[in-house]
Amino acid sequence: xxxxxxxxxxxxxxxxxxxxxxxxxxxxxxxxxxxxxxxxxxxxxxxxxxxxxxxxxxxxxxxxxxxxxxxxxxxxxxxxxxxxxxxxxxxxxxxxxxxxxxxxxxxxxxxxxxxxxxxxxxxxxxxxxxxxxxxxxxxxxxxxxxxxxxxxxxxxxxxxxxxxxxxxxxxxxxxxxxxxxxxxxxxxxxxxxxxxxxxxxxxxxxx
Numbered sequence: 001x002x003x004x005x006x007x008x009x010x011x012x013x014x015x016x017x018x019x020x021x022x023x024x025x026x027x028x029x030x031x032x033x034x035x036x037x038x039x040x041x042x043x044x045x046x047x048x049x050x051x052x053x054x055x056x057x058x059x060x061x062x063x064x065x066x067x068x069x070x071x072x073x074x075x076x077x078x079x080x081x082x083x084x085x086x087x088x089x090x091x092x093x094x095x096x097x098x099x100x101x102x103x104x105x106x107x108x109x110x111x112x113x114x115x116x117x118x119x120x121x122x123x124x125x126x127x128x129x130x131x132x133x134x135x136x137x138x139x140x141x142x143x144x145x146x147x148x149x150x151x152x153x154x155x156x157x158x159x160x161x162x163x164x165x166x167x168x169x170x171x172x173x174x175x176x177x178x179x180x181x182x183x184x185x186x187x188x189x190x191x192x193x194x195x196x197x198x199x200x201x202x203x204x205x206x207x
Contacts, residue, residue: 132158
């Protein structure tokens with residue numbers, strides 16, 4: 001459901017990475033590498049928010065280069081700082097995501113929001129929320145619609161122990177039918193999610 005070939009990116013004279021390849025049908029994958037290695041840049045490229053210098057990405061079989069709308073329609077992207085429109089409330093955010101994916105906010109989504117402790121925050125604007133609360137709303141949106149790929153940059157950031165446990169359950173459930181790719185320095189979390197660990201050397205070797 002997630003595939004990329006020959007991905008390369010550089011800024012000015014600095015090569016961030018080059019010639020990265022990977023393919024995974026379903027399951028959890030954790031990208032673990034040192035700080036400043038380019039993990040967020042790679043995830044941004046995979047999510048279509050950053051343009052690669054070379055290569056292509058396929059999400060659910062759709063090319064980001066030639067069919068970007070179809071590719072992004074099967075994607076949930078959770079950036080490190082989950083800020084949408086500051087004046088948008090949590091409830092409005094979930095409804096808007098649901099509408100874009102031609103579905104509604106159902107009981108599964110509301111149950112997950114309850115487990116994340118979001119019930120008191122539905123009417124808050126994103127500009128009023130904590131870092132962790134914003135992230136929980138983005139993660140909750142992963143249950144909306146027929147998505148195939150979940151990409152999350154440091155999803156543990158801002159989460160307490162209860163939120164962490166809920167996230168483990170969410171990723172393990174989603175990975176049964178989807179691809180979940182996330183970055184994390186927490187090996188315990190990676191193991192709890194039963195995730196395969198990769199680094200940039202692994203991705204380059206796949207070529």
